[in-house]
Amino acid sequence: MGVHKITGVFSAAATPLDSDGNPDLKRFSGHCRRLLDEGCHGIALLGTTGEANSFSVRERIAILESAVSAGIPADRLLPGTGVAATPDTVELTRHALSLGVTKVVMLPPFYYKGVSDDGLFAAYSHILDAIADDRLQVILYHIPQVSGIPLSLPLIERLIAAYPQQVVGIKDSAGDFNSMQGLVETFPGFSVLAGADPLMLPLLKVGGAGCITATSNLVADSLRIVYDHVHDPERQAEVEAAQDRINAYRALSNTYVQIPTIKAMIGLKTGEEGWRRTRPPLMPLADADFAALAARFSELPRGVR
């Protein structure tokens, strides 16, 4: 694992909202601290689960600043900074760097579909050249089912060749294990991070770097057990039990629309108000669904950490 610049269990942290629909910054930094306490190596805030693209640039800046101000170490924050307009991606990434946050997860520009690899390479190049900061480490973000923009193997290869110090990894949320394994084998040292919880375990076994997942909002401790002991033959029962817990939480989170369900489950876990709220176009769970979720949640196994 040591070969990777970025490796570990990273949480695609959800973003709580206050009763006016604005980011609840205090609750958010508390959530980040809890995720670290539960074992996350870092917080991949402002991703898809974090509803980042439903927030304005100004709101995103405020969310990241609030986490840093609350004492979450900058080197454990990996904000999403990739948006549709490259100048905003530059602004968000520069802002992160200004806070000492050097690792970011970067979506490609996602409005136009069917764009060429040349166009995506030009977009990433423009962004990286405009920022021109050697501290920056970029995790590419491949989630074609949401962004509509797959990142091809030749594109990734060009980016790594052109920016070997900066393009250090990928969050692969497409869910295709063979493709992830192919990335690991093709690009030694490049951090391939699973975007889906069931895939971290097999990915680690073939040399992957870890995960950035939604279920880590709920079971970071179990993910950490898998990460820490996957290569220890004597602890495989423990690893398997942890993976079973992860899978149980993930299965329940997929019963309804995932992001609102994850948020509702965080509220059930913590007893904190407000976690059911989402920003449109995502909708909170209906009351009946929430009640059914709560009943099933109470039967889930608890963490052990």
Add this chain to the structure above:
Amino acid sequence: MGVHKITGVFSAAATPLDSDGNPDLKRFSGHCRRLLDEGCHGIALLGTTGEANSFSVRERIAILESAVSAGIPADRLLPGTGVAATPDTVELTRHALSLGVTKVVMLPPFYYKGVSDDGLFAAYSHILDAIADDRLQVILYHIPQVSGIPLSLPLIERLIAAYPQQVVGIKDSAGDFNSMQGLVETFPGFSVLAGADPLMLPLLKVGGAGCITATSNLVADSLRIVYDHVHDPERQAEVEAAQDRINAYRALSNTYVQIPTIKAMIGLKTGEEGWRRTRPPLMPLADADFAALAARFSELPRGVR
């Protein structure tokens, strides 16, 4: 036609860039003036053809302001203001209203896919309620092949019922004529505007309101002839000849990636430098393609207005 609040030939104006890749504001306002001189009823700037979602909020504000400052009448500007984050949509729409620009074209939030009609209704409601300005007239924007977000008939019906004064029309760029005709028949007085040039003529015949199209950057005069005389039995030969010209330009613009090709053709038409530039992820035509395009462009029929 008089029944529609918004009716006419509107150009999905392309946005020229300077040599640094920034919007060329002076050239843009000149382009708007030319489009009006050639017969457009208005300019639907900052749409898909205008690469709007590749520009930051600040750049979009500057582009709209430059057109107003250059003397383009506010009531002939229909900027796109819908982006992924609803607070930015609110900001862009309020800014338009502050300039006296009351008609906007509004994409739904387009990052998350497969969202519910409830979620899209909530997003549009949130935006319209936050703006709360009776002057505002919104043209919904249905372009699922790019946005990934279709606007369903039940959603449109709910929006018209809830905001009858504000939700006044739709730009339908999906290219399905039967669906457009269905909108015309289902919602009398609701302005259905064709997003594709070949469909304006048949759409006008069944009661549609006009078009917002890319080819109007090149053949606004011919589109205006179709619009003005479609219902005059004695001028059908003239209408058909105009439609033939429109179709010839459109066919050529579809030989390569459409938006860069439209921009290159504007440069060929006007002799102005710089129109070949695009912002990533869109790429300019390669030199060989541009040369081939130029040769074919020189053989196209010219306008008659």
